[in-house]
Amino acid sequence: MNTIDTWVARHRERAATLPGAALPWLTGHRRDAIDSFAAAGWPTSRLEAWRHTSLAFLDQQPLIAPEDAPHPATTLAALRADFDDGGHWLVFVDGHFEPTLSVRPPLPAGVTISALSEALARQPEAVEAAFGSAAGDDTAVVSSPYALNLALCSDGAFVHLAPGTALEQPLHLVFIGATGAADSHVRNLILAEANAEANIVEHHLGGGSTLGTVVTRVQAAQDARISHIKLQQQDEQSIHLASIEAEQARGSHFATHSLSFGARLARNDIRTRFDGEGCETLFNGLYHVDGRRHVDHHTLIDHARPHGTSREHYRGLVDGNARGVFAGRIIVAQDAQRTDAVQRCDNLLLSKMAEADARPELEIYADDVKCAHGATVGQIDDNALFYLRTRGVDETHARQLLTYAFAAEVIERIAQDALRRHARATLLARLPGGALLEELL
Amino acid sequence: MLKIDKLHAAVDGKAILNGLDLEVKDGEVHAIMGPNGSGKSTLAQVLAGRDTFEVTAGSVDWDGTDLLALPAEERARAGLFLAFQYPVEIPGVSNAYFLKAAVNAIRRHRGLPEYDAMDFLSRVKAEMKAVGMREEFLYRSVNEGFSGGEKKRNEVLQMALLEPKLAVLDETDSGLDIDALKVVAEGVNRLRSPERSMIVITHYQRLLDYIVPDRVHVLSKGRIVRSGGRELALELEQHGYGWIESGAGAAQAAGAAGG
Ligand SMILES: Nc1ncnc2c1ncn2[C@@H]1O[C@H](COP(=O)(O)OP(=O)(O)OP(=O)(O)O)[C@@H](O)[C@H]1O
Ligand SMILES: [Mg+2]
Numbered sequence: 125m126n127t128i129d130t131w132v133a134r135h136r137e138r139a140a141t142l143p144g145a146a147l148p149w150l151t152g153h154r155r156d157a158i159d160s161f162a163a164a165g166w167p168t169s170r171l172e173a174w175r176h177t178s179l180a181f182l183d184q185q186p187l188i189a190p191e192d193a194p195h196p197a198t199t200l201a202a203l204r205a206d207f208d209d210g211g212h213w214l215v216f217v218d219g220h221f222e223p224t225l226s227v228r229p230p231l232p233a234g235v236t237i238s239a240l241s242e243a244l245a246r247q248p249e250a251v252e253a254a255f256g257s258a259a260g261d262d263t264a265v266v267s268s269p270y271a272l273n274l275a276l277c278s279d280g281a282f283v284h285l286a287p288g289t290a291l292e293q294p295l296h297l298v299f300i301g302a303t304g305a306a307d308s309h310v311r312n313l314i315l316a317e318a319n320a321e322a323n324i325v326e327h328h329l330g331g332g333s334t335l336g337t338v339v340t341r342v343q344a345a346q347d348a349r350i351s352h353i354k355l356q357q358q359d360e361q362s363i364h365l366a367s368i369e370a371e372q373a374r375g376s377h378f379a380t381h382s383l384s385f386g387a388r389l390a391r392n393d394i395r396t397r398f399d400g401e402g403c404e405t406l407f408n409g410l411y412h413v414d415g416r417r418h419v420d421h422h423t424l425i426d427h428a429r430p431h432g433t434s435r436e437h438y439r440g441l442v443d444g445n446a447r448g449v450f451a452g453r454i455i456v457a458q459d460a461q462r463t464d465a466v467q468r469c470d471n472l473l474l475s476k477m478a479e480a481d482a483r484p485e486l487e488i489y490a491d492d493v494k495c496a497h498g499a500t501v502g503q504i505d506d507n508a509l510f511y512l513r514t515r516g517v518d519e520t521h522a523r524q525l526l527t528y529a530f531a532a533e534v535i536e537r538i539a540q541d542a543l544r545r546h547a548r549a550t551l552l553a554r555l556p557g558g559a560l561l562e563e564l565l
Numbered sequence: 566m567l568k569i570d571k572l573h574a575a576v577d578g579k580a581i582l583n584g585l586d587l588e589v590k591d592g593e594v595h596a597i598m599g600p601n602g603s604g605k606s607t608l609a610q611v612l613a614g615r616d617t618f619e620v621t622a623g624s625v626d627w628d629g630t631d632l633l634a635l636p637a638e639e640r641a642r643a644g645l646f647l648a649f650q651y652p653v654e655i656p657g658v659s660n661a662y663f664l665k666a667a668v669n670a671i672r673r674h675r676g677l678p679e680y681d682a683m684d685f686l687s688r689v690k691a692e693m694k695a696v697g698m699r700e701e702f703l704y705r706s707v708n709e710g711f712s713g714g715e716k717k718r719n720e721v722l723q724m725a726l727l728e729p730k731l732a733v734l735d736e737t738d739s740g741l742d743i744d745a746l747k748v749v750a751e752g753v754n755r756l757r758s759p760e761r762s763m764i765v766i767t768h769y770q771r772l773l774d775y776i777v778p779d780r781v782h783v784l785s786k787g788r789i790v791r792s793g794g795r796e797l798a799l800e801l802e803q804h805g806y807g808w809i810e811s812g813a814g815a816a817q818a819a820g821a822a823g824g
Contacts, residue, residue, distance in 0.1 A: 508653050508654075510614075510615055511653035513641070514638075515663070515723065519638065525666070529655065529656065530657060532657050
């Protein structure tokens with residue numbers, strides 16, 4: 125059994141050994157968080173934001189750590205082979221930092237990249253300011269899984285960029301599920317001061333950690349430019365619950381790319397808030413689910429200040445008996461004049477049993493705004509299919525080509541060459557006929 | 566030789582082709598004219614293998630094979646080419662990839678070695694030059710954002726690359742300026758040979774000044790109602806289709822089809 129009480133007990137058992145156990149502010153936050161989780165329980169379909177993705181089943185089902193996952197070093201080697209960028213790699217196995225697998229070349233002055241556990245030991249005040257709490261945030265958005273994350277997070281990354289600093293190469297954060305753990309909880313904090321710039325990539329791989337929660341918090345100060353890319357591909361036992369929360373100061377730029385390729389259930393809550401004028405954001409996302417997988421993206425772009433620009437493009441490939449869910453909320457506050465927002469979510473159903481729900485939610489309180497949105501759920505275009513066939517391309521290949529092309533538009537928005545190539549290769553490896561399409565690369 | 570015999574086709578139970586007969590011998594160019602909605606594109610699409618149209622009766626024999634029994638891709642590999650009246654946009658697929666996939670699918674079928682990237686590029690660039698297309702069109706998505714005329718040139722480019730045995734051009738001249746019209750006509754004329762035949766669907770006799778047809782047919786209500794030499798196109802231009810439908814043509818319709 126795995127009732128709420130079990131989680132409360134886990135908190136009690138682990139509290140003393142979690143990083144920062146000696147810091148009263150943190151133990152206090154953790155206690156509040158487990159209380160709030162215990163009071164709320166797992167979200168069920170009674171909550172609007174979880175209508176299509178109830179987690180009630182987690183109460184009934186024991187979490188069993190799988191036993192046949194490959195060694196984390198093997199998984200990591202395969203991944204690193206796609207990159208020769210000399211960048212930083214922080215590796216976490218079942219939620220615990222692995223210094224021996226990590227790669228840490230020298231950093232420019234003013235840049236800190238460390239494990240959260242290290243940062244809590246060395247600079248707890250800096251962590252405290254960015255950590256977040258279960259109570260302080262917008263409670264309509266913070267859901268109980270992320271409170272559980274706060275209570276139990278065992279590590280994560282801590283990144284601090286002093287004003288005007290830049291990371292030349294992407295920072296890779298690798299989270300590998302391996303044997304031995306049935307749950308893992310990581311929390312990443314990314315603090316970019318004025319004019320700082322970085323590309324940060326989260327890779328979520330492997331089969332262990334049946335239930336994983338991830339919270340990534342981003343603070344972009346004035347004119348900072350942060351790009352966050354998340355590549356999530358886990359096996360069919362995993363449950364992945366993740367939140368990305370950004371706050372943007374005047375003139376900053378934040379991009380989130382979420383490529384979600386499964387797990388049994390993957391939920392991504394991604395949001396940003398414009399706290400200053402002239403902010404820009406890109407929400408770019410792709411999901412491909414098959415079998416009985418379920419993937420859900422709930423996004424929120426909060427245009428709280430004027431002259432903000434947001435572009436949101438999500439695409440879904442839904443196959444087998446799988447289900448894809450997208451809900452994109454955009455709020456334009458009353459004084460957020462000259463807001464320019466575009467949102468699209470398009471889904472391709474690849475089988476008769478596949479299901480997709482795409483729902484835009486626009487709340488516009490300002491009058492001088494440009495907002496466009498659209499959502500579609502459809503099949504492969506018959507006209508395009510026929511056109512290809514009349515050119516001698518057989519139907520199977522034509523379908524594969526059109527499926528890939530549909531998804532590739534999202535991948536083409538990833539600006540970094542190596543990351544884009546890796547994302548393409550990852551997608552091709554998942555699609556039938558991928559080898560035939562490799563010429564596209 | 567292509568021999569269409571009493572072809573009937575319908576969509577959603579609605580009859581569109583109503584007993585159409587047509588014979589095109591090797592090396593011949595036939596023009597098909599006819600009012601809007603008479604079934605010209607339907608004929609072209611049925612020949613190319615579009616299965617939204619149901620063939621309810623009749624047959625199409627192509628050099629001894631039952632054309633209608635083949636799926637669209639096999640017809641293409643056997644040398645049938647349709648230049649679409651409305652070429653399809655394929656976002657996310659580059660024109661270069663599309664052209665290469667098409668050329669190699671057909672070369673494979675013909676037992677020819679597939680082009681490698683270099684050979685293909687030099688071939689395609691030469692053909693593009695001939696139809697007046699700039700190189701950038703290779704790297705854009707297939708037909709996406711192409712102007713009407715650019716789409717038509719892209720069709721002619723494909724025809725040149727695929728070297729079909731039977732080409733059906735569905736209003737490839739519509740929407741073209743006079744220079745583009747000549748380019749299209751030259752593209753067609755360059756391919757003319759004793760082994761190749763063509764069916765050119767057009768509304769304008771002007772095209773037939775450049776592509777001189779062996780026969781001209783008038784399609785009305787899903788049947789060929791009148792056939793003749795190229796002077797028939799001039800007569801149509803003068804009198805309009807009412808002239809044929811009102812009986813002047815009908816009297817001569819019987820047995821008019823064919824080469
Ligand atoms: N998919 C379809 N569903 C319903 N009706 C169709 C379909 N395709 C064609 N039709 C109908 O069949 C008839 C013939 O259409 P077709 O496109 O063959 O005409 P056309 O001779 O090519 O005309 P145009 O000169 O305007 O190109 C028209 O009445 C058209 O509306
Ligand atoms: Mg037509």
